[in-house]
Amino acid sequence: MAKQKFYVVWEGHKPGIYTSWPECQAQVNGYTDAKYKSYESRAEAEAAYAGGWKKNWGKAKASGSAGGYTSKAAKSGKPSASASSMEEIDYDSISVDVGTRGNPGPVEYKGVDTRTGEILFYVGPVENGTNNLGEFIAIVHALAYLKQKGSKKTIYTDSKTALAWVRNKKPATTLARTEKTRKIWELTDRAVQWLHENKYENKIVKWKTEEWGEIKADFGRK
RNA sequence: ACAU
DNA sequence: TAATGT
Ligand SMILES: [Mg+2]
Ligand SMILES: [Mg+2]
Numbered sequence: 001m002a003k004q005k006f007y008v009v010w011e012g013h014k015p016g017i018y019t020s021w022p023e024c025q026a027q028v029n030g031y032t033d034a035k036y037k038s039y040e041s042r043a044e045a046e047a048a049y050a051g052g053w054k055k056n057w058g059k060a061k062a063s064g065s066a067g068g069y070t071s072k073a074a075k076s077g078k079p080s081a082s083a084s085s086m087e088e089i090d091y092d093s094i095s096v097d098v099g100t101r102g103n104p105g106p107v108e109y110k111g112v113d114t115r116t117g118e119i120l121f122y123v124g125p126v127e128n129g130t131n132n133l134g135e136f137i138a139i140v141h142a143l144a145y146l147k148q149k150g151s152k153k154t155i156y157t158d159s160k161t162a163l164a165w166v167r168n169k170k171p172a173t174t175l176a177r178t179e180k181t182r183k184i185w186e187l188t189d190r191a192v193q194w195l196h197e198n199k200y201e202n203k204i205v206k207w208k209t210e211e212w213g214e215i216k217a218d219f220g221r222k
Numbered sequence: 223a224c225a226u
Numbered sequence: 227t228a229a230t231g232t
Binding site: 098103131132135158159160161162163206209 | 225
């Protein structure tokens with residue numbers, strides 16, 4: 001497990017103590033001059049929260065000195081969703097993700113409604129494949145699924161690699177074609193063929209895991 | 223380095 | 227820790 005941290009938000013959308021960076025980010029993103037800092041223990045965080053940001057970090061230190069953070073942007077002092085880096089999640093979309101046991105290893109993937117988490121399609125496990133082939137096939141599956149439904153919804157993936165492969169209509173995989181990889185290669189070849197025979201307008205967008213937390217289609221194995 |  | 231990828 002990664003080290004558990006505690007995030008104190010003195011000034012943000014909803015001040016308090018949070019237990020994950022994404023939760024903290026949710027309170028701090030788009031809030032001008034938000035005041036927050038991470039601590040390694042709950043006790044430390046509670047003490048700091050009770051003490052207040054000014055007492056702990058507001059001393060003579062200007063903003064941003066090592067340890068205590070204050071979000072930059074404009075000055076308003078009120079929540080402003082205009083901060084340049086404020087990319088928004090398009091919830092009217094599908095999110096896809098792969099899950100494997102070993103890499104290469106058995107592969108499965110699914111597509112879910114980004115808003116509700118409802119599983120829209122699920123495939124696998126396929127005997128042997130790679131993480132990236134699974135991510136790739138999942139995106140193409142989503143494209144075909146949405147085309148069949150006449151939907152122009154956006155598709156989210158957290159895979160930079162699969163995004164490039166779909167863009168190129170060509171997976172640059174290193175996986176050998178063997179007896180064990182026959183099935184994943186069938187799915188791969190079919191996906192490539194689909195891309196060459198079909199047009200689509202759906203945007204395929206990188207899911208920003210560090211900012212937004214795990215993609216909604218994640219298998220929860222990490 | 224970045225994304226898984 | 228190791229593998230898949232740009
Ligand atoms: Mg993924
Ligand atoms: Mg995942």
